[in-house]
Amino acid sequence: MNRRKPEQIIKILYKADEELAKGNVVAEFCRKEQVSPATYYCSQR
Numbered sequence: 001m002n003r004r005k006p007e008q009i010i011k012i013l014y015k016a017d018e019e020l021a022k023g024n025v026v027a028e029f030c031r032k033e034q035v036s037p038a039t040y041y042c043s044q045r
Helices: 006-021 026-033 037-043
Strands: none
Touching: 006 026, 006 037, 026 037
16 A cells, blocks of 8 residues: 555545535545545544
8 A cells, every 4th residue: 555645645634624514424535535534533633
């Protein structure tokens, strides 16, 4: 598995904010973007 660049992580986090605002679930979004929920929550800090 390749590591993502910081620019890619930022794009994913912005996309997550948009998806969650629409009412989607974090686990569903993470599965779609191939990111673990733990990684998502750690990146939110």
